[in-house]
Amino acid sequence: MFGQCGKTVRIVVIIGGIVAGVSLMISLGLLCCYIRRRRSKMKARKSTKLRLCQATGTCSIPIYPYKEIERATNSFSEEQRLGTGAYGTVYAGKLHNDEWVAIKRIKHRDTDSIEQVMNEIKLLSSVSHPNLVRLLGCSIEYGEQILVFEFMPNGTLCQHLQRERGDGLPWPIRLTIATETAQAIAHLHSAINPPIYHRDIKSSNILLGYNFRSKVADFGLSRLGMTEISQISTAPQGTPGYLDPQYHQDFHLSDKSDVYSFGVVLVEIITAFKVVDFSRPQNEVNLASLATDRIGKGLLDEIIDPFIELHTDAWTLSSVHKVAELAFRCLAFHRDMRPSIMEVAAELENIRLSRWTSISEENNFTASELSSTSSSSNESEKPLNVTVNKAGIEDQGSLSLKTEIATLISRERSNDGSPFSVQDPWLSEQSSPSSNSLLSKAVQ
Structure with missing residues (x-):
């Protein structure tokens, strides 16, 4: 009887060891997969960064992880779609800084699309002017080509x-x-x-x-x-x-x-x-x-x-x-x-500036008329002293x-x-x- 119990214990120990071994192997396998995927992502990002550097001549363009873009647009929700054109769809989104941005997801129409993206990044990163839209970053992962721009709330x-x-x-x-x-x-x-x-x-x-x-x-x-x-x-x-x-x-x-x-x-x-x-x-x-x-x-x-x-x-x-x-x-x-x-x-x-010149001339003419009228009024009344300078008129026009x-x-x-x-x-x-x-x- 004791021999049978000992045999059972040994079987349980063996089974436990097998289970532990399998669990360890699975854990190691998952860890290896995680490390491999992480290395793959890092390699892909380095490759993307290198490609951007080679294509644009600069490495200063921020690269956003695709997952962050996905979160920002609520998985490219239709409710956040701003518009669709021949090149792609634009979405409103909020990134980590909680500011609204415009996210342009390029369509996969032909083999030249990646070159088009690189072209746009190159040109936008080389110019700076208050009346040119600012490129804030990009995301080129999982076959996606995405550009992130400053948000323009009043449309086109x-x-x-x-x-x-x-x-x-x-x-x-x-x-x-x-x-x-x-x-x-x-x-x-x-x-x-x-x-x-x-x-x-x-x-x-x-x-x-x-x-x-x-x-x-x-x-x-x-x-x-x-x-x-x-x-x-x-x-x-x-x-x-x-x-x-x-x-x-x-x-x-x-x-x-x-x-x-x-x-x-x-x-x-x-x-x-x-x-x-x-x-x-x-x-x-x-x-x-x-x-x-x-x-x-x-x-x-x-x-x-x-x-x-x-x-x-x-x-x-x-x-x-x-x-x-x-x-x-x-x-x-x-x-x-x-x-x-x-x-x-x-x-x-x-x-455009001639508007203020026109307003200035009209007001100066009106001021002259008022001054003339005041000087010819009853002597017991104080003459109306009206002075209008060009700077003042420009301020009024600007207002x-x-x-x-x-x-x-x-x-x-x-x-x-x-x-x-x-x-x-x-x-x-x-x-x-x-x-x-x-x-x-x-x-x-």
Whole structure:
């Protein structure tokens, strides 16, 4: 009997040892898998970092783990989707610093998509301007290609012009947006060596912040230029309605291609028409053709957005017509007939600043009238001493513009109920077609 009990104990001990051994082996196996996966992730991140360094020439771009991006977007929730274009989908998200960012998840359309991402990272990391959207980081893991940008709560210029957000923008704000956009493009063309040609300037790529400061976005199609030659040959790519017709004809890309596209944006700002609209007569489907026809015939008033209230004051009437004339020159078929973007930016700034000169002159005239009236009044009354200086008038004008902006921001927030509306798409549904994003040598 005792022998049988001893035998049972030995069996239990053996079984226990086997179980312990198996458990240890499983634990060791899991540990090995964990270490292997961790090493694999670290190796992948090092490889990504190296690739970014080689492609962009800098290792300063933050790389976010994919899991962090996934958490920030609530697993790319539809509720946080801001918009979808030809290149990918943009989501609102909060990263570890609890600040809202825009997360662009690139579509896997072709083998060039990774090159397009590298191209955009390279260009964005090489420029810095208050009117160019800032790249905050990227994530390239698990076959994903993700870019993280600063968040722009007021959507795009296109959305406001098409009344998808708000009821419209006052003319002074539209003119300021146009001026800032031109300055950003001018920075790309002239302040950087080699220059950068954006190739996809359009109203849906002009993003707006809380104070309606504009920022140019989407550098996926951009190309570096070389200053030794004036143009490069490349297959024309861009968005229908904005594409330089001469570039489309001879495949020669230059800085004037961006000028043409910006000319279309100026016409959009004036008319609030769609760039391509098949509901219009056949010869007016293309907005550039429609606008050049009306401006050339002196019939601009037929296509001006009624929201602008053209006859509110002399400055509005004059400035709208001056911007239209500038747009007409930008839309010239031959590139040599178009102004440079630096000239365009300077002219827009002069038109914008002329508002305060106009207000100053009007107020000085009113002050003179009041002073004259006071001096001829009853001698028992003290003469009214009215002095109005130019600086004071400029302050009043600035206050007026700030009030307009504050009113629009208030309207946006009251409509959305939050700093941003995830119900409104951030990007145009019709973005640029896919392209070969290998960096080509270009010239001005």
